[in-house]
Amino acid sequence: MAARRPIIAGNWKMHKTPEEAKELVTAIAAGMAGKSFGCEVVVAPPFTSITSAVAAAAGTPIGVAGQNVYWEDEGAFTGEISGGMLKSAGCSFVIIGHSERRQYFGETNETVRRRIEAAVRWNLVPIFCLGETLEEREAGETFNVIRSELTEGLRGVRPDDPLRFVIAYEPVWAIGTGRTASPEQAQEVHAFLRREIGGLLGEGFAERMRILYGGSVKASNAKALMACEDIDGGLVGGASLNAEDFLGIIREGS
Numbered sequence: 508m509a510a511r512r513p514i515i516a517g518n519w520k521m522h523k524t525p526e527e528a529k530e531l532v533t534a535i536a537a538g539m540a541g542k543s544f545g546c547e548v549v550v551a552p553p554f555t556s557i558t559s560a561v562a563a564a565a566g567t568p569i570g571v572a573g574q575n576v577y578w579e580d581e582g583a584f585t586g587e588i589s590g591g592m593l594k595s596a597g598c599s600f601v602i603i604g605h606s607e608r609r610q611y612f613g614e615t616n617e618t619v620r621r622r623i624e625a626a627v628r629w630n631l632v633p634i635f636c637l638g639e640t641l642e643e644r645e646a647g648e649t650f651n652v653i654r655s656e657l658t659e660g661l662r663g664v665r666p667d668d669p670l671r672f673v674i675a676y677e678p679v680w681a682i683g684t685g686r687t688a689s690p691e692q693a694q695e696v697h698a699f700l701r702r703e704i705g706g707l708l709g710e711g712f713a714e715r716m717r718i719l720y721g722g723s724v725k726a727s728n729a730k731a732l733m734a735c736e737d738i739d740g741g742l743v744g745g746a747s748l749n750a751e752d753f754l755g756i757i758r759e760g761s
């Protein structure tokens with residue numbers, strides 16, 4: 508089996524001004540200084556705080572992600588941000604298809620697909636989020652939902668570098684609820700995803716790409732989740748807003 512370097516990514520959502528972003532990145536970097544961790548670390552500030560997070564992360568191992576990307580490169584698209592803009596602001600990753608975007612902002616599998624295509628074109632590493640709602644899980648639809656989000660999100664998209672393509676399995680019922688999927692529940696879906704990706708992009712690709720788990724990850728549950736064979740790190744919301752909490756996850760996930 509290929510060794511995959513885990514990624515611990517913090518999704519700050521609509522939190523942190525530029526000044527607060529600088530403080531948080533500086534505190535995370537200070538906690539990591541002089542130690543070697545086995546994982547990659549990424550933070551995703553809101554757009555207005557990206558440049559300050561990038562400046563604070565310079566010379567540290569912390570990468571910066573956008574929380575979304577539009578598929579056109581420029582034009583009359585009020586409120587949108589292009590891949591080129593993220594890239595020139597210093598981002599190397601971008602979160603796409605987060606369930607909050609799908610739930611509150613009308614994101615569909617097709618818009619997710621177009622955003623993934625734009626990220627790949629701009630050489631940004633997409634963190635492609637997918638996951639089932641509680642109703643879907645209880646109706647026994649988890650695998651059907653995951654399969655259709657995956658195949659529709661990837662239709663016509665052919666990333667060629669497995670190290671630059673990331674999926675985050677985030678069961679919607681576990682996001683911000685304090686309710687985490689058990690390691691067994693998460694592993695079952697991750698293994699399924701890896702098999703499905705193998706069918707779509709080739710087994711070698713699937714074996715090398717990272718699949719993150721997201722949904723109420725904290726230092727206390729990170730180790731058991733990250734120990735699962737197909738879980739290659741975490742996408743962390745609430746617990747990424749505080750340096751000590753996030754560093755705890757980085758330590759456990761390494």
Ligand code: PEP
Nearest residue numbers: 682683721722723744745
């Ligand atoms: C997220 O927003 O991607 C997330 C997983 O949030 P939380 O960790 O707060 O559940």
